[in-house]
Amino acid sequence: MEKIDFVIIGAGVVGMQTALTLINNGVAPEDIAIFEQNPFPGEHSSSRNSGxxxxxxxxPQNSLKQKLCLDGNRMWRTQASELGIEIKKIGKYVVATNIQEIEELNELYNFSIKKSVPEISWVGTEEIDCLKEVINVEKAFLSKNTGIIDCAEMIKKLSEYLYKKGVNFLENQKVDLIYENKKLKIKCNKETFRANTVINTAGLYAVDLRKSIGLEDIENNYVKGNYLKLNKKYFNDYLIYPLPEKSLKGLGIHTVVQGDGSVLFGPNTEDVFDVNYQMNSKIIAEIYYGISKIFKNINIEDLSLAYSGIRSKIIKDNKLYSDFLIQSPVENYIEALGIDSPGLTASPAIASYICSIAMRSST
Ligand SMILES: Cc1cc2nc3c(=O)[nH]c(=O)nc-3n(C[C@H](O)[C@H](O)[C@H](O)COP(=O)(O)OP(=O)(O)OC[C@H]3O[C@@H](n4cnc5c(N)ncnc54)[C@H](O)[C@@H]3O)c2cc1C
Known part of the structure; x- marks a missing residue:
């Protein structure tokens, strides 16, 4: 039975960033194997998000999400230029669409200031008047440090870099874990491997994978988000966000600007029980309701179904665990669970966090 130093399960952005960070920490690329069940990397959440x-x-302050989001945002900028990935720092307006929402907007602004979020500022009256041409707005603040990344390009560049370095990519390999005599084994198709360290970055399937080795204390909580394409030209030089949903299940229907400059709206929030990306045209009316509360000059006929993604949330101790959970509950095994938004932003920092656990346990 072959033994591999580091096995990473899942070639999403988190798995690939983990491989990159291991290499940057001195691990030889040929000692890393990434197992991916699909023919290509990044086909689940990493390419089905707002970018x-x-x-x-x-x-929340002191949450892993907050720390790793701030760190990840910063780390992406250095890394993107090294990998030749374009990041557009286009900024986003967060808006109160009516007087009743102003207090909540003030709270979000003050909360962000308290957490030392960089580059946020209130929008002046002249700019508000300009914004009123396109949206319903009473008050708004601008987050200049918000950017966009073309996920298709990012996945391509990141995977090509790892291939060239010599990381072993094993596609079309759905992995099962087996725990026998206190030893972890990786079973895929007809082969079984052993590994010094197994890293579970299987996204929506990470909880199922851990169950195969008897870890039963966490359940999945999937929340689907659907996107609509706007079939006409619209402003695409900044993002517009409403106030977030109180539950933070989603951030509210906002604009999404794609790599080619086209504009989408979404994502909504829909509780689901399995991974099924099919979209029902009935959701156009539902999302249009959210759009029409903010955005002007959009007709329902201008919209068509684009794509959907599923947020990978988790239930722990019978309640929603709203932070990332990155831990090593079994020797030589590390898992990243509940990696929903801002997981794309945080991914380089999540990878560093995973690697620091891996390096600690290997010394
Ligand atoms: C609707 C939506 C909008 C979002 N918007 C944003 C945003 O704007 N900004 C942001 O920062 N974050 C956003 N996110 C979050 C972000 O997309 C995710 O946090 C991130 O992509 C998670 O990456 P991952 O590598 O953990 O998971 P994935 O990309 O899902 O990768 C996991 C991989 O593991 C593979 N796999 C699973 N099981 C196995 C197995 N048994 N064997 C082999 N391979 C396996 C899968 O095929 C998959 O390729 C959004 C998410 C959603 C759903």
């Missing part, structure tokens, strides 16, 4: 590099406005 926003978040600035850290929403998450």
């Amino acid at each position: 926003v590099l978040h600035a850290g406005l929403y998450y």
Whole structure:
């Protein structure tokens, strides 16, 4: 039975960033194997999101999400230029669409200031008047440190870099874990491997994978988000966000600017029980309701179904665990659970966090 030093399960952005960080920490690329069940990397959440590099406005102080989002946003900028990935720092307006929402907007602004979120400022009356041409707005603040990244390009560049370095990519390999005599084994297709360290970055399937080795204390909580494409030209030089949902299940229907400059709206929030990305045209009316509360000059006929993604949330101790959970509950095994938004932004920092656990346990 072959033995591999580091096995990473899942070639999403978190798994690939973990491989990159291991290499940067001196691990030889040929000692790393990434197992991916699909033919290509990044086909689940890493390519089914809003592509926003978040600035850290929403998450509780001292949470892992807050820390890793701020760190990840900064780390992406250095890394992107090294890998030739373009990040557009286009900024986003967060808006109160009516007088009743102003208090909540003030609270979000003050909360962000308290957490030292960089580059946020109130929007002056002249700029508000300009914004009123396109949206319903009473008050707004600007987060200049919010950016966008083209996920398709990012996945391509990141995976190509790892291939070239010599990391072993094993595609079409759905992995099962087996725990026998206190030893972890990786079973895929007809082969079984052993590893010094197993890293579970399987996204929506990470909880199922840990269950196969008897870890039963966490359940999945999937929240689907659907996007609509706007079939006409619209402003795309900044993002517009409403106030977030109180539960933080989603950040509210906002604009999404794609790599080619086209504009989408979404994502909504829909509780689901399995991974199914099919979209029902009935959701156009639901999302249009959210759009029409803020955005002017959009007709329902201008919209069509684009794509959907599923947020990978988790239930722990019978309640929603709203932070990232990165831990090593079994020797030589590290898992990243609940990696929903801002997981794309935070991914380089999540990878560093995983690697620091891996390096600690290997010394
Ligand atoms: C609707 C939506 C909007 C979002 N918007 C943003 C945003 O704007 N900004 C932001 O920062 N974050 C955002 N996120 C969050 C972000 O997309 C995720 O946190 C991030 O992509 C998670 O990456 P991952 O590598 O953990 O998971 P994934 O990309 O899902 O990768 C996991 C991989 O593991 C593979 N896999 C699973 N099981 C196995 C197995 N048994 N064997 C082999 N391979 C396996 C899968 O095929 C998959 O390729 C959003 C998420 C959603 C759903």
